[in-house]
Every structure is written in C-alpha cells, then in structure tokens.
Amino acid sequence: MATQDxxxxxxxxxxxxEPTASELAHARRFAELVDKTLxxxxxxxxxxxxxxxxxxxxxxxxxxxxxxxxxxxxxxxxEDALRQAISTPASxxxxxxxxxxxxxxxxRRRAPWIVAGTSTLVAAAxxxxxxxxxxxxxxxxxxxxxxxxxxxxxxxxxxxxxxLVGPIARDxxxxxxxxxxxxxxxxLDGFRTRRLARGGxx
Amino acid sequence: xxxxxxxxxxGLPFVLAVALAACIAxxxxxxxxxxxxxxxRPPPTTRIADxxxxxxxxxxxALAQAKNFHHKSKVYMxxxxxxxxxxxxxxxxxxxxxxxxxxxxxxRNDARALLAKLLMSQGQLDEATRTIEEGLAAxxxxxxxxxxxxxxxxxxxxxxxxxxxxxxxxxxxxxxxERRAAIASYxxxxxxxxxxxxxxxxxx
Numbered sequence: 001m002a003t004q005d006x007x008x009x010x011x012x013x014x015x016x017x018e019p020t021a022s023e024l025a026h027a028r029r030f031a032e033l034v035d036k037t038l039x040x041x042x043x044x045x046x047x048x049x050x051x052x053x054x055x056x057x058x059x060x061x062x063x064x065x066x067x068x069x070x071x072x073x074x075x076x077x078x079e080d081a082l083r084q085a086i087s088t089p090a091s092x093x094x095x096x097x098x099x100x101x102x103x104x105x106x107x108r109r110r111a112p113w114i115v116a117g118t119s120t121l122v123a124a125a126x127x128x129x130x131x132x133x134x135x136x137x138x139x140x141x142x143x144x145x146x147x148x149x150x151x152x153x154x155x156x157x158x159x160x161x162x163x164l165v166g167p168i169a170r171d172x173x174x175x176x177x178x179x180x181x182x183x184x185x186x187x188l189d190g191f192r193t194r195r196l197a198r199g200g201x202x
Numbered sequence: 203x204x205x206x207x208x209x210x211x212x213g214l215p216f217v218l219a220v221a222l223a224a225c226i227a228x229x230x231x232x233x234x235x236x237x238x239x240x241x242x243r244p245p246p247t248t249r250i251a252d253x254x255x256x257x258x259x260x261x262x263x264a265l266a267q268a269k270n271f272h273h274k275s276k277v278y279m280x281x282x283x284x285x286x287x288x289x290x291x292x293x294x295x296x297x298x299x300x301x302x303x304x305x306x307x308x309x310r311n312d313a314r315a316l317l318a319k320l321l322m323s324q325g326q327l328d329e330a331t332r333t334i335e336e337g338l339a340a341x342x343x344x345x346x347x348x349x350x351x352x353x354x355x356x357x358x359x360x361x362x363x364x365x366x367x368x369x370x371x372x373x374x375x376x377x378x379x380e381r382r383a384a385i386a387s388y389x390x391x392x393x394x395x396x397x398x399x400x401x402x403x404x405x406x
Contacts, residue, residue: 157255160304160345163402167395168350173357174319176291176312177272183305184265191257 030054155190264299268309271297275316288320304343311337311347315354322354322361331358344394352391359384 019027033050034057036042046054062069069077086105161183172178271294278287294313299306314337321330334355341348363380366373 152256156257158257158261158300158303158305159255160343161308162346162398163405165308165346167399168346168353170353170357173350173353174316176316177269177276179312180265180269180272180309183309184262184269187257187265187305188262191259191262194257 153190153193155186156194157190158187161186258300260298260300261303261305264297264303265305265309267297268294268313272313272316275320279320284320284324288317288324291317291320307341307343308345308347311341311345311351315347315350318351318354318358322358327358327362327365331355334358344398346395346398349391349394349398352387352394356384356387356391359387 013023030050030053033043033046033054037054037058038061082105161179164182164186165179168175168179271290275287275290278284278290291313295310295317297309299309314333318330318333321327321333334351337351338348338355341351359380363377363384366377366380
C-alpha cells in the first residue's frame with residue numbers, strides 16, 4: 001500500500017535533472033518574496049507552501065548570523081526563556097539539572113537574608129559576650145562601695161588571718177589569747193576605716 | 203500573564219537591616235576590645251568584694267566575744283581554775299560568726315588548740331584528741347591554725363608515749379607507735395606551714 005511519504009519521494013525531482021521553466025519561474029517568484037520579506041514588505045497574502053518556505057528561509061538566514069534581532073526582541077526572547085525556567089515547578093524539576101538562571105535567581109533572592117542573618121548573629125554574639133563578661137577591676141562599684149562586685153580596700157574585707165598571724169611556733173601553740181587580740185585589732189581597724197569612709201554609716 | 207519581579211540584591215529594607223546589624227556588631231566589638239584593654243593592669247591592692255565579704259558589725263561582735271572568752275580563760279588559768287578556763291574556751295566554739303567568714307575557722311581552730319592543751323594538762327588525753335580531730339575534720343582549707351592543730355596533735359601523741367613508757371616493758375611498742383604518730387603530725391604541720399609561707403611570699 002502506497003503512503004503519503006511515498007508520494008512525496010516520488011515528487012522530489014532528481015537533482016541532476018535540468019530545472020523546468022515552471023520551476024525556474026517558481027524559484028524567481030520565491031526569491032522576490034524573500035527579498036520583500038527581508039526588506040519589511042511582506043505580502044499580506046501568500047500560499048501556505050510559500051509561507052512555510054519563507055519561515056524556513058528566515059530561520060536559516062538568522063542561524064547564519066546574517067539577521068540581527070532588534071534589542072526589544074532580544075530582551076523578549078531572553079525574558080521568555082528565563083520566565084520558562086523560573087516558572088518550572090520544583091517537583092517537575094526533581095532529578096533534573098537546575099538551570100543556571102534559576103540558581104542565580106534563587107541566590108539573588110536569598111543573598112540579602114543570608115547577609116542580614118549572619119550580621120545579626122555576629123552582633124548578637126558580640127552583645128552576649130559583652131553582657132556576660134566578667135567585670136574587670138575598672139568596673140569598680142561606683143557609689144556604694146559595698147555593692148556586689150565592688151572594688152574595696154583589702155583591709156575592709158573579711159579574710160584569713162594567716163598573713164597577720166604567720167606560722168605558729170610550738171612554744172606558742174596555746175597563745176590563742178594573744179592571737180585573737182591581734183586579729184580583733186586588725187579587723188577593727190578595717191571596720192572603722194570603712195565606716196569613716198561611708199560617713200559613719202554602717 | 204504572570205508578572206515576574208527579579209528581586210533586587212540589597213533592596214532598601216535589606217540594606218537597612220544589614221547596615222543596622224553591622225553597626226551593632228561594630229559597636230559590640232569596639233566595646234569588647236576597649237574592655238579587654240582595661241583589664242590589662244597589675245594586680246591591685248584592692249579586690250572585688252561580695253557584700254558578705256565585708257567586715258561588718260556581726261563579725262566584729264563575734265571576734266570581740268571570742269577575745270573576751272580568751273581573756274576570761276586566762277584569768278581562770280592564772281587562778282589555777284583549769285576547769286573554768288576550759289569551759290570558757292569551749293564557749294568560743296559555739297559563737298555565731300557571719301557565714302563563710304574565714305576568721306571563723308581561724309578563731310575556732312585556735313580555740314580548739316588551746317582547749318586541747320588545757321584538757322591535756324588535766325590528763326584528758328582522749329577528749330583532747332577528739333577536740334583536735336573535730337577541728338581538722340571541720341577545716342575547709344589549710345591555714346597556720348590548722349598546722350597548729352597538727353602541732354598540738356603531735357604533743358598529744360608524745361604525751362601518750364610518755365604514758366606508755368611509764369607502764370614499763372608492755373607499753374614500749376605502743377610508745378614507739380605514738381612517737382611515730384607524733385613525728386607524722388609534726389611533719390604535717392611543717393608541710394602546711396611551708397606551703398602557706400611560700401604562697402604568702404608569692405603574693406607579696
């Protein structure tokens with residue numbers, strides 16, 4: 001049974017055969033049609049075969065770089081391509097390679113948040129460090145010298161009597177009375193100094 | 203047709219957020235670096251104190267009472283009334299000192315040393331030993347007063363050794379043990395004194 005393809009093959013002339021007059025006339029007419037189209041004078045009406053051939057001719061010419069698109073058309077083409085890339089659903093893209101345009105777009109969307117988030121974290125860490133920092137000697141209590149963390153003279157502070165008494169010799173092991181006198185006198189001195197410094201207040 | 207807006211990198215809200223965060227970070231870093239410089243100073247003659255560290259009236263009252271009990275005990279001892287002297291010293295142990303006052307440990311340990319010596323002089327070696335052991339067990343840190351307790355403990359061992367010697371041949375072995383124990387106690391006392399003296403010298 002003969003098919004349509006068989007008919008087309010049958011209609012294709014042998015390339016070595018001399019063109020007929022009708023073929024030459026048809027070629028001349030088509031050349032004029034292409035020239036008019038390229039010069040922007042496309043005829044309003046033409047046969048379907050001619051229109052198809054004309055589109056093919058235009059594409060071939062553009063593919064050879066002989067045809068430059070207007071800037072507005074270039075932008076439209078690029079935006080169309082990007083739009084298609086961006087609008088592709090994520091699920092549809094599973095297992096597919098992410099397009100460069102989509103990757104850049106995602107990066108552009110997220111970059112400000114990444115920068116802002118990182119900066120905020122750094123700032124929060126710095127503030128937390130400052131807040132939790134152990135108060136240094138320079139942070140002496142201002143005002144009430146007995147406030148928590150206040151910097152006060154050593155003699156105001158309750159402390160071991162080791163430095164005052166020193167090593168206790170065996171001969172003086174039972175001289176606790178003399179030692180308590182020394183301790184009491186020393187601490188009383190600190191206590192009085194502190195009270196005087198505070199204007200007699202306890 | 204769906205309208206697409208390509209986000210502008212660093213749109214106004216984002217730029218403001220980033221700038222604010224950066225400012226806060228810079229300020230924090232500056233403050234920390236400044237505070238770090240402030241901390242580099244030689245050890246001061248003053249130190250940071252908690253309100254409970256300050257010498258207050260409560261501590262002075264406790265010290266004054268301890269002082270008075272010691273004086274009272276001294277008078278009794280001069281009178282030869284060792285029992286009353288012992289009672290007076292024992293009262294020091296029940297004095298109320300401010301919580302965590304280092305002087306409390308020192309005063310009590312010193313009172314225990316004197317009490318043990320008083321008991322020893324009355325022949326109450328067991329109670330004297332118990333007094334010393336309680337003091338050593340209650341001590342939170344090493345001090346010259348703790349070293350003194352070990353010294354008195356050594357004296358107690360020596361007194362026991364003398365007692366065993368008095369029993370003749372049967373007590374010789376026990377006397378030797380007591381003398382060894384005395385030497386061990388004196389060694390502990392010496393070691394503590396050396397460590398503390400070294401620490402005090404380093405602090406100066």
